[in-house]
Amino acid sequence: MAPKVMEHSHWHGHIEINYLFNCSAEYLINGQNVSVPQGRMLIFWASFPHQMVSTEGDGELVNIYIPLQSFLTWKLPNEFVSNLLHGGVIVSNNLHDSDVEITKTWQKDIDKNISAILYQVISEIQARVKRLAIEEYSTFNPLENGEYKANRSLVSGLSHIQTMLRFIAEHYDEKISIADVAQSTGLHQNYAMKLFNRVMHISIKQYINQLRLQHAQALLIDTDKAVLNIALEAGFGSISRFYDIFQRSFSMSPLEFRRSLGY
Structure with missing residues:
Protein backbone atom coordinates (compact mmCIF):
# COMPACT_ATOMS: atom_id res chain seq x y z
CA MET A 1 0.00 0.00 0.00
CA ASN A 145 19.06 11.19 23.16
CA GLY A 146 18.67 13.96 25.74
CA GLU A 147 15.81 15.50 23.74
CA TYR A 148 13.47 12.50 23.68
CA LYS A 149 10.07 12.46 25.34
CA ALA A 150 10.13 9.18 27.18
CA ASN A 151 7.33 7.07 28.52
CA ARG A 152 9.16 6.93 31.84
CA SER A 153 7.03 4.25 33.45
CA LEU A 154 7.87 1.99 30.52
CA VAL A 155 11.54 2.91 30.30
CA SER A 156 12.24 2.53 34.00
CA GLY A 157 11.05 -1.08 34.06
CA LEU A 158 12.49 -2.27 30.76
CA SER A 159 15.54 -3.99 32.21
CA HIS A 160 13.30 -5.99 34.57
CA ILE A 161 10.89 -6.82 31.75
CA GLN A 162 13.73 -8.00 29.55
CA THR A 163 15.04 -10.21 32.36
CA MET A 164 11.62 -11.76 32.89
CA LEU A 165 11.06 -12.30 29.17
CA ARG A 166 14.43 -13.99 28.81
CA PHE A 167 13.83 -16.18 31.86
CA ILE A 168 10.43 -17.28 30.54
CA ALA A 169 11.80 -17.92 27.04
CA GLU A 170 14.48 -20.20 28.52
CA HIS A 171 12.23 -22.05 31.00
CA TYR A 172 8.61 -21.98 29.74
CA ASP A 173 8.77 -25.71 28.89
CA GLU A 174 9.64 -26.50 32.50
CA LYS A 175 7.55 -26.35 35.67
CA ILE A 176 7.93 -22.66 36.56
CA SER A 177 5.81 -20.36 38.68
CA ILE A 178 5.18 -16.62 38.79
CA ALA A 179 7.38 -16.56 41.88
CA ASP A 180 10.23 -18.07 39.84
CA VAL A 181 9.83 -15.37 37.18
CA ALA A 182 9.80 -12.59 39.78
CA GLN A 183 12.82 -14.05 41.54
CA SER A 184 14.84 -13.82 38.32
CA THR A 185 14.64 -10.02 38.65
CA GLY A 186 14.91 -9.71 42.43
CA LEU A 187 11.53 -7.95 42.48
CA HIS A 188 8.65 -8.65 44.85
CA GLN A 189 6.19 -11.01 43.16
CA ASN A 190 3.24 -8.60 43.27
CA TYR A 191 5.30 -5.74 41.82
CA ALA A 192 6.72 -7.99 39.10
CA MET A 193 3.20 -9.07 38.11
CA LYS A 194 1.94 -5.48 37.92
CA LEU A 195 4.98 -4.28 35.98
CA PHE A 196 4.75 -7.14 33.49
CA ASN A 197 1.03 -6.57 32.94
CA ARG A 198 1.48 -2.79 32.51
CA VAL A 199 4.20 -3.13 29.88
CA MET A 200 3.17 -6.33 28.09
CA HIS A 201 -0.63 -5.91 28.38
CA ILE A 202 -0.87 -9.57 29.35
CA SER A 203 -0.32 -11.47 32.61
CA ILE A 204 2.80 -13.56 33.26
CA LYS A 205 0.67 -16.71 33.39
CA GLN A 206 -1.02 -15.93 30.06
CA TYR A 207 2.33 -15.15 28.46
CA ILE A 208 3.83 -18.47 29.58
CA ASN A 209 0.81 -20.32 28.21
CA GLN A 210 1.16 -18.52 24.87
CA LEU A 211 4.76 -19.68 24.50
CA ARG A 212 3.76 -23.22 25.42
CA LEU A 213 0.94 -23.16 22.87
CA GLN A 214 3.29 -21.94 20.14
CA HIS A 215 5.70 -24.76 20.98
CA ALA A 216 2.86 -27.29 20.91
CA GLN A 217 1.60 -25.98 17.57
CA ALA A 218 5.05 -26.37 16.05
CA LEU A 219 5.24 -29.97 17.29
CA LEU A 220 1.76 -30.74 15.96
CA ILE A 221 2.81 -29.41 12.56
CA ASP A 222 6.35 -30.74 12.27
CA THR A 223 6.16 -34.09 14.08
CA ASP A 224 3.88 -37.09 14.44
CA LYS A 225 4.37 -37.24 18.21
CA ALA A 226 1.41 -38.23 20.37
CA VAL A 227 -0.57 -35.37 21.85
CA LEU A 228 0.33 -36.44 25.38
CA ASN A 229 4.05 -36.25 24.59
CA ILE A 230 3.58 -32.86 22.93
CA ALA A 231 1.72 -31.50 25.96
CA LEU A 232 4.51 -32.55 28.31
CA GLU A 233 7.32 -31.40 26.02
CA ALA A 234 5.73 -27.96 25.65
CA GLY A 235 5.56 -27.53 29.43
CA PHE A 236 1.94 -28.34 30.24
CA GLY A 237 1.60 -30.32 33.44
CA SER A 238 -1.23 -32.53 32.23
CA ILE A 239 -3.01 -33.55 29.05
CA SER A 240 -6.35 -32.23 30.35
CA ARG A 241 -4.88 -28.78 31.02
CA PHE A 242 -3.31 -28.75 27.55
CA TYR A 243 -6.61 -29.67 25.88
CA ASP A 244 -8.51 -27.05 27.87
CA ILE A 245 -6.13 -24.17 27.07
CA PHE A 246 -5.75 -25.22 23.43
CA GLN A 247 -9.52 -25.49 22.92
CA ARG A 248 -10.17 -22.09 24.48
CA SER A 249 -7.42 -20.45 22.43
CA PHE A 250 -8.14 -21.97 19.00
CA SER A 251 -11.73 -23.23 19.24
CA MET A 252 -10.56 -26.72 18.25
CA SER A 253 -8.75 -29.60 19.86
CA PRO A 254 -5.07 -30.37 19.18
CA LEU A 255 -6.08 -33.34 17.03
CA GLU A 256 -8.54 -31.21 15.05
CA PHE A 257 -5.79 -28.64 14.54
CA ARG A 258 -3.45 -31.33 13.18
CA ARG A 259 -6.16 -32.68 10.87
CA SER A 260 -6.91 -29.15 9.58
CA LEU A 261 -3.37 -29.06 8.21
CA GLY A 262 -4.03 -32.21 6.18
CA TYR A 263 -1.88 -34.50 8.34
Whole structure:
Protein backbone atom coordinates (compact mmCIF):
# COMPACT_ATOMS: atom_id res chain seq x y z
CA MET A 1 0.00 0.00 0.00
CA ALA A 2 1.03 3.62 -0.39
CA PRO A 3 2.54 5.08 2.80
CA LYS A 4 0.19 7.41 4.70
CA VAL A 5 1.08 10.28 7.01
CA MET A 6 -0.40 9.80 10.49
CA GLU A 7 -2.09 12.65 12.32
CA HIS A 8 -1.25 11.25 15.74
CA SER A 9 1.19 8.90 17.40
CA HIS A 10 0.02 5.45 18.32
CA TRP A 11 1.52 2.40 20.00
CA HIS A 12 0.90 -1.31 20.39
CA GLY A 13 2.75 -4.29 21.80
CA HIS A 14 4.17 -5.80 18.60
CA ILE A 15 7.57 -5.73 16.99
CA GLU A 16 6.90 -3.75 13.81
CA ILE A 17 8.72 -4.10 10.48
CA ASN A 18 8.31 -1.53 7.69
CA TYR A 19 9.62 -2.02 4.16
CA LEU A 20 9.95 1.14 2.04
CA PHE A 21 9.93 0.24 -1.64
CA ASN A 22 10.72 3.18 -3.98
CA CYS A 23 9.76 5.74 -1.36
CA SER A 24 11.30 7.39 1.71
CA ALA A 25 9.72 8.41 4.99
CA GLU A 26 10.23 10.53 8.07
CA TYR A 27 9.16 9.00 11.36
CA LEU A 28 8.69 10.41 14.84
CA ILE A 29 9.46 7.58 17.27
CA ASN A 30 9.34 8.36 20.98
CA GLY A 31 10.16 11.99 20.31
CA GLN A 32 13.06 11.46 17.90
CA ASN A 33 13.00 12.12 14.15
CA VAL A 34 14.13 9.09 12.17
CA SER A 35 14.70 9.58 8.43
CA VAL A 36 14.55 6.39 6.39
CA PRO A 37 15.75 6.51 2.75
CA GLN A 38 13.98 4.56 0.04
CA GLY A 39 14.79 0.91 -0.36
CA ARG A 40 15.25 0.25 3.34
CA MET A 41 13.70 -1.90 6.02
CA LEU A 42 13.24 -0.77 9.61
CA ILE A 43 12.26 -2.65 12.75
CA PHE A 44 11.27 -1.36 16.19
CA TRP A 45 9.22 -2.24 19.26
CA ALA A 46 5.93 -0.44 18.76
CA SER A 47 5.21 -0.06 22.49
CA PHE A 48 6.93 3.31 22.10
CA PRO A 49 4.77 6.10 20.56
CA HIS A 50 5.43 6.39 16.83
CA GLN A 51 4.02 7.93 13.70
CA MET A 52 4.95 8.54 10.08
CA VAL A 53 5.08 12.31 9.66
CA SER A 54 6.05 12.67 5.98
CA THR A 55 6.77 10.60 2.87
CA GLU A 56 8.32 11.15 -0.53
CA GLY A 57 7.94 9.06 -3.68
CA ASP A 58 5.25 6.94 -5.28
CA GLY A 59 6.37 3.61 -3.87
CA GLU A 60 4.83 1.17 -1.43
CA LEU A 61 4.99 0.54 2.30
CA VAL A 62 4.76 -3.00 3.64
CA ASN A 63 3.90 -3.39 7.35
CA ILE A 64 4.55 -6.58 9.31
CA TYR A 65 3.55 -7.00 12.96
CA ILE A 66 5.18 -9.72 15.07
CA PRO A 67 3.86 -10.55 18.56
CA LEU A 68 6.66 -9.87 21.01
CA GLN A 69 6.32 -13.27 22.64
CA SER A 70 6.92 -14.94 19.25
CA PHE A 71 9.80 -12.63 18.39
CA LEU A 72 11.62 -13.48 21.63
CA THR A 73 11.62 -17.21 20.80
CA TRP A 74 13.55 -16.63 17.55
CA LYS A 75 16.96 -16.78 19.27
CA LEU A 76 18.30 -13.58 17.73
CA PRO A 77 21.57 -11.97 18.88
CA ASN A 78 21.26 -10.50 22.38
CA GLU A 79 22.52 -7.08 21.30
CA PHE A 80 19.93 -6.90 18.51
CA VAL A 81 17.03 -7.81 20.82
CA SER A 82 18.21 -5.59 23.66
CA ASN A 83 18.49 -2.63 21.31
CA LEU A 84 14.86 -3.00 20.26
CA LEU A 85 13.53 -3.55 23.78
CA HIS A 86 15.24 -0.37 24.94
CA GLY A 87 13.68 1.80 22.24
CA GLY A 88 16.21 1.43 19.45
CA VAL A 89 15.12 1.71 15.81
CA ILE A 90 17.11 -0.58 13.50
CA VAL A 91 17.32 0.32 9.80
CA SER A 92 18.83 -2.01 7.20
CA ASN A 93 21.64 -0.49 5.17
CA ASN A 94 20.02 -1.91 2.03
CA LEU A 95 17.45 -4.42 0.86
CA HIS A 96 17.93 -7.60 -1.15
CA ASP A 97 16.73 -8.05 -4.72
CA SER A 98 14.27 -10.71 -3.57
CA ASP A 99 12.57 -8.56 -0.90
CA VAL A 100 9.94 -7.01 -3.19
CA GLU A 101 8.80 -10.35 -4.59
CA ILE A 102 8.91 -12.25 -1.31
CA THR A 103 6.71 -9.69 0.46
CA LYS A 104 4.18 -9.95 -2.39
CA THR A 105 4.23 -13.73 -1.99
CA TRP A 106 3.69 -13.39 1.76
CA GLN A 107 0.62 -11.23 1.17
CA LYS A 108 -0.87 -13.69 -1.33
CA ASP A 109 -0.19 -16.60 1.03
CA ILE A 110 -1.73 -14.80 4.01
CA ASP A 111 -4.86 -14.09 1.97
CA LYS A 112 -5.26 -17.84 1.36
CA ASN A 113 -5.70 -18.34 5.13
CA ILE A 114 -4.34 -21.89 5.04
CA SER A 115 -2.68 -22.83 8.32
CA ALA A 116 0.29 -24.73 6.88
CA ILE A 117 1.07 -21.88 4.47
CA LEU A 118 0.70 -19.27 7.22
CA TYR A 119 3.28 -21.09 9.32
CA GLN A 120 5.61 -21.20 6.33
CA VAL A 121 5.25 -17.42 5.93
CA ILE A 122 6.10 -16.94 9.60
CA SER A 123 9.18 -19.13 9.16
CA GLU A 124 10.33 -17.07 6.18
CA ILE A 125 9.81 -13.77 8.02
CA GLN A 126 11.81 -15.17 10.93
CA ALA A 127 14.65 -16.11 8.58
CA ARG A 128 14.62 -12.62 7.03
CA VAL A 129 14.86 -10.93 10.43
CA LYS A 130 17.71 -13.28 11.41
CA ARG A 131 19.57 -12.19 8.28
CA LEU A 132 19.00 -8.53 9.14
CA ALA A 133 20.36 -9.17 12.65
CA ILE A 134 23.72 -10.42 11.33
CA GLU A 135 24.12 -7.91 8.48
CA GLU A 136 25.24 -4.29 8.71
CA TYR A 137 22.51 -1.93 9.85
CA SER A 138 22.08 1.54 11.31
CA THR A 139 20.64 2.19 14.76
CA PHE A 140 18.69 5.16 16.08
CA ASN A 141 18.27 5.10 19.84
CA PRO A 142 15.93 7.77 21.21
CA LEU A 143 16.49 6.59 24.79
CA GLU A 144 20.08 7.82 24.58
CA ASN A 145 19.06 11.19 23.16
CA GLY A 146 18.67 13.96 25.74
CA GLU A 147 15.81 15.50 23.74
CA TYR A 148 13.47 12.50 23.68
CA LYS A 149 10.07 12.46 25.34
CA ALA A 150 10.13 9.18 27.18
CA ASN A 151 7.33 7.07 28.52
CA ARG A 152 9.16 6.93 31.84
CA SER A 153 7.03 4.25 33.45
CA LEU A 154 7.87 1.99 30.52
CA VAL A 155 11.54 2.91 30.30
CA SER A 156 12.24 2.53 34.00
CA GLY A 157 11.05 -1.08 34.06
CA LEU A 158 12.49 -2.27 30.76
CA SER A 159 15.54 -3.99 32.21
CA HIS A 160 13.30 -5.99 34.57
CA ILE A 161 10.89 -6.82 31.75
CA GLN A 162 13.73 -8.00 29.55
CA THR A 163 15.04 -10.21 32.36
CA MET A 164 11.62 -11.76 32.89
CA LEU A 165 11.06 -12.30 29.17
CA ARG A 166 14.43 -13.99 28.81
CA PHE A 167 13.83 -16.18 31.86
CA ILE A 168 10.43 -17.28 30.54
CA ALA A 169 11.80 -17.92 27.04
CA GLU A 170 14.48 -20.20 28.52
CA HIS A 171 12.23 -22.05 31.00
CA TYR A 172 8.61 -21.98 29.74
CA ASP A 173 8.77 -25.71 28.89
CA GLU A 174 9.64 -26.50 32.50
CA LYS A 175 7.55 -26.35 35.67
CA ILE A 176 7.93 -22.66 36.56
CA SER A 177 5.81 -20.36 38.68
CA ILE A 178 5.18 -16.62 38.79
CA ALA A 179 7.38 -16.56 41.88
CA ASP A 180 10.23 -18.07 39.84
CA VAL A 181 9.83 -15.37 37.18
CA ALA A 182 9.80 -12.59 39.78
CA GLN A 183 12.82 -14.05 41.54
CA SER A 184 14.84 -13.82 38.32
CA THR A 185 14.64 -10.02 38.65
CA GLY A 186 14.91 -9.71 42.43
CA LEU A 187 11.53 -7.95 42.48
CA HIS A 188 8.65 -8.65 44.85
CA GLN A 189 6.19 -11.01 43.16
CA ASN A 190 3.24 -8.60 43.27
CA TYR A 191 5.30 -5.74 41.82
CA ALA A 192 6.72 -7.99 39.10
CA MET A 193 3.20 -9.07 38.11
CA LYS A 194 1.94 -5.48 37.92
CA LEU A 195 4.98 -4.28 35.98
CA PHE A 196 4.75 -7.14 33.49
CA ASN A 197 1.03 -6.57 32.94
CA ARG A 198 1.48 -2.79 32.51
CA VAL A 199 4.20 -3.13 29.88
CA MET A 200 3.17 -6.33 28.09
CA HIS A 201 -0.63 -5.91 28.38
CA ILE A 202 -0.87 -9.57 29.35
CA SER A 203 -0.32 -11.47 32.61
CA ILE A 204 2.80 -13.56 33.26
CA LYS A 205 0.67 -16.71 33.39
CA GLN A 206 -1.02 -15.93 30.06
CA TYR A 207 2.33 -15.15 28.46
CA ILE A 208 3.83 -18.47 29.58
CA ASN A 209 0.81 -20.32 28.21
CA GLN A 210 1.16 -18.52 24.87
CA LEU A 211 4.76 -19.68 24.50
CA ARG A 212 3.76 -23.22 25.42
CA LEU A 213 0.94 -23.16 22.87
CA GLN A 214 3.29 -21.94 20.14
CA HIS A 215 5.70 -24.76 20.98
CA ALA A 216 2.86 -27.29 20.91
CA GLN A 217 1.60 -25.98 17.57
CA ALA A 218 5.05 -26.37 16.05
CA LEU A 219 5.24 -29.97 17.29
CA LEU A 220 1.76 -30.74 15.96
CA ILE A 221 2.81 -29.41 12.56
CA ASP A 222 6.35 -30.74 12.27
CA THR A 223 6.16 -34.09 14.08
CA ASP A 224 3.88 -37.09 14.44
CA LYS A 225 4.37 -37.24 18.21
CA ALA A 226 1.41 -38.23 20.37
CA VAL A 227 -0.57 -35.37 21.85
CA LEU A 228 0.33 -36.44 25.38
CA ASN A 229 4.05 -36.25 24.59
CA ILE A 230 3.58 -32.86 22.93
CA ALA A 231 1.72 -31.50 25.96
CA LEU A 232 4.51 -32.55 28.31
CA GLU A 233 7.32 -31.40 26.02
CA ALA A 234 5.73 -27.96 25.65
CA GLY A 235 5.56 -27.53 29.43
CA PHE A 236 1.94 -28.34 30.24
CA GLY A 237 1.60 -30.32 33.44
CA SER A 238 -1.23 -32.53 32.23
CA ILE A 239 -3.01 -33.55 29.05
CA SER A 240 -6.35 -32.23 30.35
CA ARG A 241 -4.88 -28.78 31.02
CA PHE A 242 -3.31 -28.75 27.55
CA TYR A 243 -6.61 -29.67 25.88
CA ASP A 244 -8.51 -27.05 27.87
CA ILE A 245 -6.13 -24.17 27.07
CA PHE A 246 -5.75 -25.22 23.43
CA GLN A 247 -9.52 -25.49 22.92
CA ARG A 248 -10.17 -22.09 24.48
CA SER A 249 -7.42 -20.45 22.43
CA PHE A 250 -8.14 -21.97 19.00
CA SER A 251 -11.73 -23.23 19.24
CA MET A 252 -10.56 -26.72 18.25
CA SER A 253 -8.75 -29.60 19.86
CA PRO A 254 -5.07 -30.37 19.18
CA LEU A 255 -6.08 -33.34 17.03
CA GLU A 256 -8.54 -31.21 15.05
CA PHE A 257 -5.79 -28.64 14.54
CA ARG A 258 -3.45 -31.33 13.18
CA ARG A 259 -6.16 -32.68 10.87
CA SER A 260 -6.91 -29.15 9.58
CA LEU A 261 -3.37 -29.06 8.21
CA GLY A 262 -4.03 -32.21 6.18
CA TYR A 263 -1.88 -34.50 8.34
